[in-house]
Amino acid sequence: MADATRTFYQNPMNPLAGTEMGRTVAAMAELFERTTRVYSKPEWQIHDTLVGGLRVPVVDRTVMTKPFARLVHFERALPKERPANPRFLIVAPMSGHYATLLRGTVEALLPYAEVYITDWIDARLVPLTEGRFDLDDYVDYIIEMLHFLGPDTHVIGVCQPAVPVMMAAARMAHDEDPAAPASMTLMGGPIDTRVNPTGVNRLAESKGIDWFRDNAVMKVPFPHPGFMRDVYPGFLQLTGFMSMNLDRHLIAHKDFFWHLVKNDGDSAEKHRIFYDEYNAVMDLTAEFYLQTVEEVFINHSLPRGEITHRGLRLDMSKIRHTALLTVEGENDDISGVGQTRAAQTLCSSIPDDMRVHYLQPKVGHYGVFNGSRFRAEIAPRIIDFALTHGLQARERRAAQPSPASTDASGSKDEVPDPADAAPAPAPMAELTLAPPADPIEEAAMEAEHRAAELDLPHGVDEAASPAKGASGLMKALRKVKRKS
Incomplete structure (x- = not known):
């Protein structure tokens, strides 16, 4: 019923479809439908x-x-x-x-x-x-x-x-x-x-x-193939995940509703993509x-x-x-x-x-x-x-010749296996990135991060994309740095 209501108020033949009231009713219907939907397993979509x-x-x-x-x-x-x-x-x-x-x-x-x-x-x-x-x-x-x-x-x-x-x-x-x-x-x-x-x-x-055994285990209902198998249901796990940051999820759904009312399609689609994955759970x-x-x-x-x-x-x-x-x-x-x-x-x-x-x-x-x-x-x-x-x-390190040391009597010490003595990036070190050389480089790195967050598909014209600001800023900042 919610899905049918949303479709009715988004139909271009409906004179209310372009009004704020029509978008509000459609937004309520979609929010309700998405909250109660059983989400299927997502596709990989790596092409x-x-x-x-x-x-x-x-x-x-x-x-x-x-x-x-x-x-x-x-x-x-x-x-x-x-x-x-x-x-x-x-x-x-x-x-x-x-x-x-x-x-x-x-x-x-x-x-x-x-x-x-x-x-x-x-x-x-x-x-x-x-x-x-x-x-x-x-x-x-x-x-x-x-x-x-x-x-x-x-x-x-x-x-x-x-x-x-x-x-x-x-x-x-x-x-x-x-x-x-x-x-x-x-x-x-x-x-x-x-x-x-x-x-x-x-x-x-x-x-x-014993509490988990009594409260978190259920049997798979008919007509699923695993009928009568004891499982920990995915919807319980999802409830646990969401309860840990319930305020953030409520705010996200409230923002999704207003994005639909204001016809902000890009922001609404980002919400759909994230929660289509997040709400898809398995037993x-x-x-x-x-x-x-x-x-x-x-x-x-x-x-x-x-x-x-x-x-x-x-x-x-x-x-x-x-x-x-x-x-x-x-x-x-x-x-x-x-x-x-x-x-x-x-x-x-x-x-x-x-x-x-x-x-x-x-x-x-x-x-x-x-x-x-x-x-x-x-x-x-x-x-x-x-x-x-x-x-x-x-194998490459083992193929490299290692000179053997000689003691006072003229005998040679045993050469250790190069594979066992291979150098490491940092033995048990807390690796941390070195800070940028100066504020200009720091701003350029931040611009790169913002551009990466947009995840533009291959072939998109940068001049026509929202990443232009980040990419252009990065180039301009580095140009100023070279001149200075």
Whole structure:
């Protein structure tokens, strides 16, 4: 009824369509319809990327299918003679939203890497005959995908997957698996939620696992394929997400209403794009959800050294040959500052020249893996870290001759393996960007950020676009700087 009302008052044949009253009624109807809609899984909508100045087509292909996940490869149409790029496996969060929430993460890495991502399947769509899916199965999926991709794969765990990614790396290190990842990047993950606990962490500890089992688990209703499967419903997770910043969501919807009334189509469309993604949620299997809450947020099994996989207690100190990069956001209200960095302490056997921690100023949880600061400041560090610690880089360093030292007796000391002594960007350093040289350069950088936020499609005439002000300002400021 709301959708029909909106259509009626937007119909050009209706004399009220162009009036303020007509726009007001249509705005109320659309706001109500969007609030009550069941949102479907969004599309990736990544059709091309820019590689070395050349715009090439991109096709997302499913290369592995499991009952609860698909492995998606973003295939770039590159010339065969082009040197191989680093290969990334992005492990998307299984925390309510679909993997498409990481669209910006994928787009930022595509110009420099072969990108694969775990595309988790909505639990309400998986029949009971496919069996259970818990934290152990999650780790098994990651290991199987790393086997499929082969050695020299760089794995990225965004938020919730940071824990199972570490578990998979520890299990593969224990088994001396040759397909163990070359590097492991953990971003905004709850490695040790005892450090700087957030509202999410305090809720889990105050309620206890029985409360979650009694209040957060439901059965999938008919006629979904997963009928009678116990799940943690996505709409409950969405309610939790929105309640954390309820005032901001209410203000956003109020602004959306007035944008419609004032016929501000561009601002209204930005709202639609964001909430079409944000409101699209999936169900999680009850066993995975409850096990994650209990092990990660209540018992703190990982930092206590008590986490297990298939009955084997995992020792994070077994990880020796996988480089470690941890990334946190200064204003993260989901995974507090220090929770992800705890991985650096747990992985005590990784050499100092193979580990880096980076704290990104002025970003929250979402900004750790998306947005202009991620594209400009975090993604380049991830790419550089992979290039530094990839197999090809190690082979090149190993091929370089190293002079052997001679002691007083004339015998030669053993030459250390260059791969083990490879230089790192900054051993366990808090990497921070150097401040701009002067105010003119600072203004130019801000102009670049604003232009990047607009995300103009390729081929748009800059003179006819709103980015002209930012781009022109950047050029003018730098011209003044050169003259001065």
